[in-house]
Amino acid sequence: MGIESTKEKLASTGQTFRFGPETILKLATAATLVVLAAVVIFVVIGAVRSVLLVDLDLDLILTAVVNSLVIAAGAVVVALPVGLLSALYITELAPSKPAKMFWTTIKVLSAVPSVVIGFIGLVWLGYYESSQGTSPLRLYPAASLLLALMVYPSLASFLIEHFRRISPSLRASSYALGASRWQTIVYTVYPAARSSIAAAGFFGLGRTMGDTAIVLMLWQAAARSSLTASQDHRLFTVPTAIVMGAELGWHHSELFPMAMLIMILSLAISSLGRRFMQSHWRVQE
Amino acid sequence: MRDRHSPQTYTGGIIYSSIILISWLAAGILIFYVGYLVFRGFGPLVRFFRDGAFAETDNILLPLWFRTLSLLFGGALLALPLAIGAGVYLSEYARENRLKQWMLAAVGGLAEMPPIVYGLFGWGALAPYFGEGKQTLIFLLTSAVWLLPQLVSVTYSALKEVPVSFRRDSLALGGSRWQTTWGALMPCAGRFLAAEALGGMARVGGETAPVIMIAAAWPSFHGQSLSTLPYHLYRSVVESGEVASPHHFGTALLLVLTSVCLQGAALRLKRTGDSLAGSVHERERGRWY
Amino acid sequence: MVLVRHPKLVVRNLSVYYGDFQALSSISLNIPSGAATAVIGGSGAGKSSLLRSLCRMNELWDNVRTEGQVLLDGHDIYGPDADVTEVRRRVGLIARHPSPFPKSIFENVAYGPRLHGVRDRRELDEIVKRSLKQAGLWNEVKGRLQEFALNLSPGQKARLCIARALAVQPEVLLIDDPAYNLDPVSAAKIEDLILELKQEYTLVLATNSMQQAGRVSDYIAFLSEGFLVEFGPTSDVFARPKDKRTEDYITGRFS
Ligand SMILES: Nc1ncnc2c1ncn2[C@@H]1O[C@H](COP(=O)(O)OP(=O)(O)OP(=O)(O)O)[C@@H](O)[C@H]1O
Ligand SMILES: [Mg+2]
Numbered sequence: 001m002g003i004e005s006t007k008e009k010l011a012s013t014g015q016t017f018r019f020g021p022e023t024i025l026k027l028a029t030a031a032t033l034v035v036l037a038a039v040v041i042f043v044v045i046g047a048v049r050s051v052l053l054v055d056l057d058l059d060l061i062l063t064a065v066v067n068s069l070v071i072a073a074g075a076v077v078v079a080l081p082v083g084l085l086s087a088l089y090i091t092e093l094a095p096s097k098p099a100k101m102f103w104t105t106i107k108v109l110s111a112v113p114s115v116v117i118g119f120i121g122l123v124w125l126g127y128y129e130s131s132q133g134t135s136p137l138r139l140y141p142a143a144s145l146l147l148a149l150m151v152y153p154s155l156a157s158f159l160i161e162h163f164r165r166i167s168p169s170l171r172a173s174s175y176a177l178g179a180s181r182w183q184t185i186v187y188t189v190y191p192a193a194r195s196s197i198a199a200a201g202f203f204g205l206g207r208t209m210g211d212t213a214i215v216l217m218l219w220q221a222a223a224r225s226s227l228t229a230s231q232d233h234r235l236f237t238v239p240t241a242i243v244m245g246a247e248l249g250w251h252h253s254e255l256f257p258m259a260m261l262i263m264i265l266s267l268a269i270s271s272l273g274r275r276f277m278q279s280h281w282r283v284q285e
Numbered sequence: 286m287r288d289r290h291s292p293q294t295y296t297g298g299i300i301y302s303s304i305i306l307i308s309w310l311a312a313g314i315l316i317f318y319v320g321y322l323v324f325r326g327f328g329p330l331v332r333f334f335r336d337g338a339f340a341e342t343d344n345i346l347l348p349l350w351f352r353t354l355s356l357l358f359g360g361a362l363l364a365l366p367l368a369i370g371a372g373v374y375l376s377e378y379a380r381e382n383r384l385k386q387w388m389l390a391a392v393g394g395l396a397e398m399p400p401i402v403y404g405l406f407g408w409g410a411l412a413p414y415f416g417e418g419k420q421t422l423i424f425l426l427t428s429a430v431w432l433l434p435q436l437v438s439v440t441y442s443a444l445k446e447v448p449v450s451f452r453r454d455s456l457a458l459g460g461s462r463w464q465t466t467w468g469a470l471m472p473c474a475g476r477f478l479a480a481e482a483l484g485g486m487a488r489v490g491g492e493t494a495p496v497i498m499i500a501a502a503w504p505s506f507h508g509q510s511l512s513t514l515p516y517h518l519y520r521s522v523v524e525s526g527e528v529a530s531p532h533h534f535g536t537a538l539l540l541v542l543t544s545v546c547l548q549g550a551a552l553r554l555k556r557t558g559d560s561l562a563g564s565v566h567e568r569e570r571g572r573w574y
Numbered sequence: 575m576v577l578v579r580h581p582k583l584v585v586r587n588l589s590v591y592y593g594d595f596q597a598l599s600s601i602s603l604n605i606p607s608g609a610a611t612a613v614i615g616g617s618g619a620g621k622s623s624l625l626r627s628l629c630r631m632n633e634l635w636d637n638v639r640t641e642g643q644v645l646l647d648g649h650d651i652y653g654p655d656a657d658v659t660e661v662r663r664r665v666g667l668i669a670r671h672p673s674p675f676p677k678s679i680f681e682n683v684a685y686g687p688r689l690h691g692v693r694d695r696r697e698l699d700e701i702v703k704r705s706l707k708q709a710g711l712w713n714e715v716k717g718r719l720q721e722f723a724l725n726l727s728p729g730q731k732a733r734l735c736i737a738r739a740l741a742v743q744p745e746v747l748l749i750d751d752p753a754y755n756l757d758p759v760s761a762a763k764i765e766d767l768i769l770e771l772k773q774e775y776t777l778v779l780a781t782n783s784m785q786q787a788g789r790v791s792d793y794i795a796f797l798s799e800g801f802l803v804e805f806g807p808t809s810d811v812f813a814r815p816k817d818k819r820t821e822d823y824i825t826g827r828f829s
Contacts, residue, residue, distance in 0.1 A: 025378055033371075043406070113492065113540055119533060119537050182301075216519075246497075247497070259402055454669065458689060459662040459686065
């Protein structure tokens with residue numbers, strides 16, 4: 001009988017070190033951490049070296065960081081309320097069939113790459129055709145809107161996934177007390193969902209801040225259409241500045257400090273988002 | 286019964302209809318631009334696959350598409366063994382302590398890092414190290430490094446989604462942790478894992494920043510031999526005089542179709558996975574008993 | 575200490591801590607072989623903790639500390655040469671919520687033997703059939719072994735979990751709250767099953783129902799707040815409880 005025969009095999013497990021599955025998994029974890037540490041250390045060392053060795057163009061760095069944040073915040077300000085309404089619509093109001101259709105649509109379209117949205121934006125905004133060139137300041141709202149279009153589906157599906165986790169019994173007990181649907185949304189669903197809305201805001205901020213293609217394409221379009229714009233770095237966000245730096249050799253010394261700044265910002269934003277999620281779960285229990 | 290907030294009232298009705306209106310308006314914009322892409326790009330795409338090439342470019346879309354997909358899947362295959370190993374270790378073996386919290390935070394933070402950071406790594410570290418002519422390898426490694434933290438956290442959360450009772454019962458029958466992971470947890474978590482991994486790949490495959498950066502390591506070369514669909518779209522839009530050319534629409538449509546197919550497959554996998562887990566009545570999470 | 579002729583499990587000064595909280599305080603107990611021992615006590619008394627420490631399932635938490643000895647046939651299961659998986663195979667634990675794996679009925683029962691290296695299909699067929707028969711489920715499921723196990727009724731699920739545990743040929747079966755959340759008919763079936771199983775296996779049941787303990791057990795161990803208050807043959811404990819707390823619990827008076 002098989003069970004008896006494996007007895008001895010299993011009995012040999014002692015306290016001594018054994019090269020088993022756990023060792024392999026530990027090695028895999030260690031290798032993963034080494035790779036990730038390599039990325040971080042590479043950026044940090046580059047940044048420290050630039051800070052120590054060269055005079056940094058602080059103005060450029062500051063402009064890029066502020067631009068990134070302002071454009072990303074603009075996108076979130078547009079996309080978050082719309083996403084929130086869509087999530088409420090799907091989880092609280094819609095009958096199941098339209099809800100499913102809506103959900104599938106936004107979930108699938110959340111995968112559309114940002115280059116495509118940048119491309120569509122250029123086609124519709126017609127920057128290429130405009131003869132006298134475009135002031136970079138006009139590009140801010142355009143960039144925010146396109147980024148909002150890019151992030152809206154992911155933001156809405158993020159919210160929907162979290163709204164669905166709010167226990168149905170919470171809603172049921174609210175209805176059982178005679179609350180209307182609207183009261184249930186305002187007094188029961190919203191308080192339970194508040195922290196995930198905040199988390200969604202941070203999620204959207206991280207996504208839009210880190211995006212490269214849309215702003216890059218807008219900037220290049222503007223730079224092509226007028227010479228003044230090509231000298232003007234006022235629209236640079238951190239990722240675009242890094243790309244232009246690497247491609248054209250501009251501001252070589254600022255690349256790493258900027259990359260490190262965006263790394264820190266992204267870490268801060270995602271950990272803030274996570275903190276909100278955690279408090280959310282504590283509320284749930 | 287009527288009350289101040291009920292939908293039967295005038296304001297209630299307005300609020301309701303505006304929620305519905307705005308939601309569908311937003312979805313409508315999405316559907317509209319995709320529809321517009323299909324409208325403008327479908328003809329060129331068909332012509333393209335029929336005739337093999339566009340007149341105005343030397344590039345051929347089909348090889349480009351294959352290269353995009355194979356680079357993507359290649360990167361994922363490189364990252365997957367490490368990622369699954371690390372995810373399983375963190376979720377099933379590591380003890381609950383500070384170190385584990387730190388490791389999870391690091392992996393989660395790096396998974397959400399902007400792609401430009403990984404692009405910078407490819408451009409500044411991998412490209413000089415491997416040198417010119419190894420662009421494919423460099424790009425493979427860059428996407429593997431970018432996918433790695435994403436796949437680790439996907440594996441981790443997939444395993445954490447499995448009801449703890451499966452783990453408990455398998456161990457109680459005398460299974461080792463290893464047997465439990467593969468025999469009881471993975472059959473349940475596997476779908477979720479595959480779905481999330483596909484979703485992550487859809488995102489990585491459509492991203493331009495790493496390719497732009499790696500291509501920038503050799504300015505003369507402009508990524509000729511490395512071109513992927515998103516990079517090709519970016520470069521030809523930026524460099525051509527006419528934005529709205531049929532070639533661009535065809536490329537954009539192919540890119541959208543590819544991403545949407547990956548994401549759709551992910552969604553399907555996840556849905557069947559959901560119904561599987563949903564039929565487990567007792568969903569105790571977090572505690573063993 | 576009550577004399578037990580052939581103890582299968584000997585518990586010596588067993589203490590279990592969750593972090594700083596002591597859930598079991600120096601329990602000593604001889605669990606007789608080939609009989610059913612009921613561990614009773616109120617909620618939070620430590621019944622499940624005791625059961626889990628008899629098959630080393632407590633170790634799955636990182637904050638658990640176990641002191642003392644548990645001898646299975648004279649060998650300490652916490653000793654340095656003990657093999658955890660082997661201990662868990664010989665001492666089966668059936669948890670309070672019956673939760674089959676999301677697989678077919680056959681795969682559920684075959685899961686354990688497969689873990690321990692049984693590959694031969696015919697042998698597996700035989701084990702599955704025997705275990706389902708022992709668990710009294712064979713007649714209900716014999717035509718549909720490939721069906722999804724989660725579609726069974728709660729009572730059938732409970733018996734499937736027992737069959738799954740029996741398939742690895744354990745020597746001791748620990749059952750936490752049999753008949754928890756079951757309707758009276760299914761509960762009666764489980765109790766009949768327990769009466770049958772105790773002919774062949776050493777059973778330890780955790781329950782907070784005195785009636786159930788009275789119906790199925792031969793020995794009773796009464797726990798209160800982590801202490802073993804009383805242990806003895808069921809009839810003795812019912813007829814002449816030595817401790818005031820046991821008497822209160824039996825008669826349904828709680829302070
Ligand atoms: N993992 C754990 N971490 C911390 N404390 C625990 C843990 N498991 C159990 N406890 C505590 O140990 C004590 C005994 O718990 P146990 O589950 O053994 O009680 P029980 O007698 O089985 O109760 P019930 O009849 O409700 O199942 C309780 O106070 C409980 O809160
Ligand atoms: Mg219990």
